[in-house]
Amino acid sequence: MEAVKRVCSLSRPPMAPLPAFFFLTVAAFAARDTILPGEGISGNETLVSRNGVFELGFFSPGTDLYHFLGVRIRNIPRNAGTPKFWFGHRVYISDLSSAALQLFGDRLYITEAGAYLWWSSVAGDDSDGPAPAPASAVAVLLDSGNLVVRDQANSSRVLWQSFDYPGDALLPGARLGLDGDTGNDVSLTYTNTNWFSASASASTSSLSVDQRRRNGFVLATDGWDVLRGTFPEWMVSSQDNGSSLLLLKNRPGAGMAEHLRLHLGQVSLRSWSSSAGCWVARWTFPSDCKSGAFFCGRFGACTSNGTCGCVHGFEPSKPSEWQRGYFVDGCSRSRPLRCTADDGLTVEHDDSFVLLDNLRGHPCNSQNDTAEGDEGCRQACLSKCYCVAYAYDDDSGCKLWYNYLYNVSFAATPPYSKVYVRLGSKLMVQKRPKTIRIVSMVVGLAATACVILILALLWRYRNRRALFATCRNFQEVEGSLAVYTYAQDEENDRPSMAQVVRMLEGVLDTEIPPVPSSFMNLIEGDNSSTCSEEG
Secondary structure, eight states: OHHHHHHTOOSSOOOOOOOHHHHHHHHHHHOOOEEOTTOEEETTOOEEOTTSSEEEEEEOSSOTTOEEEEEEESSOOGGGOOOEEEBTTOOEESOGGGEEEEEETTEEEEEETTEEEEEOOBTTBOOOSSOOOOSOEEEEEOTTSOEEEEESSOTTOEEEEGGGSBSSEEOTTOEEEEOTTTOOEEOEEEESSOTTOOOTTOOEEEEEEETTSTTEEEEEETTTEEEEEEOOTTTEEEETTTTEEEEOOSSTTOOTTOEEEEETTEEEEEEEETTTTEEEEEEEESOSTTTOTTTTOTTEEEOTTSOEEEOTTEEESSHHHHHTTOOTTOEEESSOOGGGOOTTEEOOSOEEEEEEEEESSOOSSOEEEOOOHHHHHHHHHHTOTTEEEEEEETTTEEEEEESOOOOEEBOSSSOOEEEEEEEEESSOOEEOOHHHHHHHHHHHHHHHHHHHHHHHHHHHHHTHHHHHHHOSOOHHHHHHHHHHGGGOSSGGGSOOHHHHHHHHHTSSOOOOOOOOHHHHTTOOSOOOOOOOOOO
């Protein structure tokens, strides 16, 4: 303990540790929720709502390749999934370091490397282009998660708000349907591929208000699967004679992390359960797989008794959610396709297929191919890394499915349809033993260090007479002796660890210890040596 005090001694007493809540308070105080005229955020900078629940910035939907402007809920464990609420304009950023959100006049602008990518509109203003108005507005991230641009002189006058341009989710207090003040018809849209990637197999769902029924809505997928339903009374409030619905926030049991989320062919109200540490679906539409084609998620299958299961060779993507009856994330491959195996994976055999021959119709969104015959259709699928299934018959020819399978449903009675689903490698993919290599490397380095230390000690003791005869500075030698004393034959001659530390710090004098008998047999040759004198 004395050695520590000696090394860390200061000219004034050290300060007592500050409590953790102090730093949290400072962090909350330092975070800002407002953008003033001429200011903005750039790169990794964010705005944080005053209540500390929401954060606005450029976030990634899962890969660092692209970023989008959006709001996310803070203080949710990463492994539980942090929901993000993207703005409907979906402007993607490829270079985060050069991206910025700025306020000029009464408009927000997204720029990248100085180029304008997007700018907000102003209620009642039909003008286009980056033509800043006088600096009279301020942008604020409210405690509801809504980013608003409002008049500085009159805060009740909202010029623009993010709640009017949602992506695939609504927060409590947001409106679905026609906004009488702005004229915007607000709806939700979900696409099962990246926003910046065009794909012929991309599927899209939309959620809009059905004004013909109280609290009614229309859930449409790819234009052909249209479902109509009603929100429960406790969840929404009808506005403007039914032209819009307000997602309630001041109701019993509503939490800050609650939100309405649209998926492919399914919509649900999700709440964060602090006790369970997970997301819980409080309400879901449709309520079972026989009512909706996409209820079981990708690579999920609706069984003949109306329950969800995974296609052979797949397993639930989120088992805990499946146990709670929430299947929207579907199933994932138990082993990857050969053409998608990356570094660190070894694959020995070609991809294989499994036959599903008792289906009720074909899965949705197939692509026609010109290949002839069953084998030709199979090879056509194998030639495309993104092909996940194929089917062939003489009447309809070759059909391929890309990226995902949806609407897989087993039939209880004929007629049956059949599809071949691509499984991946015939053998399980094996990861290289990286852990073993790392452990072996650490052990090898440790052994090498020990050998070098022993050789250095032997060399020093072979030359100890010359050292003590000619050297004036003994600090280096004393450090070696302190460590060397640990190799004594008798336990009583060995110092404690505390004594060694004090020797190395110069607090305790170090005597020349006797050479261990085990080392004497290794010491040979002349003991004469020279050392330079440092002045």
